[in-house]
Amino acid sequence: KADSIFIFLGFLFLGCLLFILRPLIAFKKEESTLEGTSVTLSYKYPKLSTSDYFFWYLQFPGKPPEFFFSHLGSKATLQSLDPRFSHKVKDDDKMINLQISSAAVTDSAVYYCAVRPTHSDPKCRRGCTKT
Secondary structure, three states: OOOEEEEEEEEOOOEOOOOEOEEOEEOOOEEEEEOOOOEEEEEEOOOOOOOOEEEEEEEOOOOOOEEEEEEEOOOOOOOOOOOOEEEEEEOOOOEEEEEEOOOOHHHOOEEEEEEEOOOOOOOOOOOOOOO
16 A cells, blocks of 8 residues: 655745745645655745745754755756756746655655745836845
């Protein structure tokens, strides 16, 4: 009998001195799949843009959250990212997906996704910095 894998989706809100990360809304609070199959974690953010900067964290049972990876829009960042994990930003649907192919029991964790939006302040002139 195949082991079931439970993946919990979470929200993450972090405040920093230089910027604020906004939480994304998980479509489902929990996902489960059989070992060796794929699972997709979907998040919605009404102001999503492919130029936003995304941060992913994992929290294993009994442990604090740990940084997993980050990326700018649809671009990959970490070469060391497990090739079983892939992400896709869907600007039209205001959605981001994290897919885990060949899921393993060791992937069972709470997955957090947060975004640092990029925007232009209408009060700014050309010299303003986008954050």
